[in-house]
Amino acid sequence: MSYKVAVVGATGNVGREMLNILHERQFPVSEVVPLASRRSIGQEVTFGDTTIKTKCLDDYDFSDTDIALMSAGGSVSKAFGEKIGQQGCVVIDNSSHFRMDPDVPLVVPEVNADAIAGYTKKNIIANPNCSTAQLMVALKPLHDRAKIKRVVVSTYQSVSGSGKAAMDELWSQTRAIFVNDPIEPEVYPKQIAFNVIPHIDVFMDNGDTKEEWKMVVETMKILDPDIKLTATCVRVPVFLGHSESVNIEFENPLSADEAREILRTAPGLMVVDKREDGGYITPIEAAGEFATYVSRIREDETQPNTLNLWCVADNLLKGAALNAVQIAESLCNNYLKKA
Structure with missing residues (x-):
């Protein structure tokens, strides 16, 4: 069995990673079609050892395509997502546009793969933030064991989450500091080099940013609507990899030692938790890795049934491209079986 796969936004950071992961995981493709905007027509991307020229999204007929992996931004998803689904092609969308649509499953395969079954309502599956x-x-196996009541999370998010221009801005600002050139922020509202910015996405009326709101509502949709979560999302001067400091309150007792053992056997996770210098994972070590890493697992002595942990992953992989491909794998294995 093989499938024709289109990658929408193939020239972007996540689109290129989608192509890499499809090849690396030996996804059963009969043909891969990279798609982009008119200004990127003919731009070359790679799929394994093969170089392919991008085609125009506007003119593409999806009627003979099985899956479209979309990572071209919310406006493109809004304009094309449902139209593609109506042509019989299943859309796996990386933007925020469809995430809270009740007719669109929001999926992390290690957590709620069974939700993929709901894709038939619109032929669309959403990738989370x-x-x-x-x-x-990280939370799913612990929730299964002790039932999570509340989560307090602070994120330390790399600039790659804002795209190539943001990565270029961090590089140029860092260089400017060393050569004493002036710094003029463009992508971010303040200097990002040698600084941290507690502001990701737009501000909402209650003072949260939309990034923080996404974590709240997406956790409820994916894991459990009864979980209370509060987040502070921070942009840090790191090129790749998101980190999170997580405080988790449970309904039932759960020791750090038991949590550590549960996480060691959970899918998609690697535990690196030695109570010594360097006995934890940092973003630079998670870069290019498929796993989500957990470290610093310990009991919060200020609150009963509460643990702290440190969670790190490559945001372009598990946070985007890898998760989308994993959804496609589950879709094909369980729902799109064909000759």
Whole structure:
């Protein structure tokens, strides 16, 4: 069995990773079609050892395509997502546009793969926010064991989450500091080099940013509507990899030692938790890795039935491209079986 797969937004950071992961995981493709905007027509991307030229999304006929992996932003998803689904192609969308649509499943395969079955309502499946995805992988096995009541999370999110321009801005600002050039923020409202910015996405009326709101509502949709979560999302001067400091309150007792053993055997997770110098994972070590890493697992002595942990993942992989491909794998294995 093989499938024709289109990658929408193939020239972007996440689109390129989708192509890499499809090849690396030996996804059963009969053909891969990279799609982009008119200004990127003919731009070359790679799929394994093969170089492919991008085609125009506007003119593409999806009627003979099985799956479209979309990572071209919310406006593109809004304009094309449902139209593609109506042509019989299943859309796996990385933008925020469809995440809270009740007729669109929001999926992290290690957590709620069974939700994929609901794709038939619109032929669309949503990929969660990058910071939510890695958190769900870490919380799911603990929730199954002791039932989570409340989560307090602070994120330390890399600039790659804002795209190539943001990565270029961190690089240029860092260089400017060393050569004493002036710094003029463009992508971010303040200097990002050698700084942290407690502001990701737009501000909402209650004072939260939309990134923080996404973590709240996506956790409820993916894991459990009864979980109370509060987040502070921070942009840090790191090129790749998101980190999270997580405080978790449970209904039932759960020791740090038991939690550590549960997480060691959970899908998609790697535990690196030695109480010594360097006995934990940092973003630079998670870069390029498929796993979500958990470290610093310990009991919160100020609150009963509460643990702290540190969670790190490559945001372009588990936070975006890898999760989308994993959804496609589950879709094909369980729902799209064909000759």
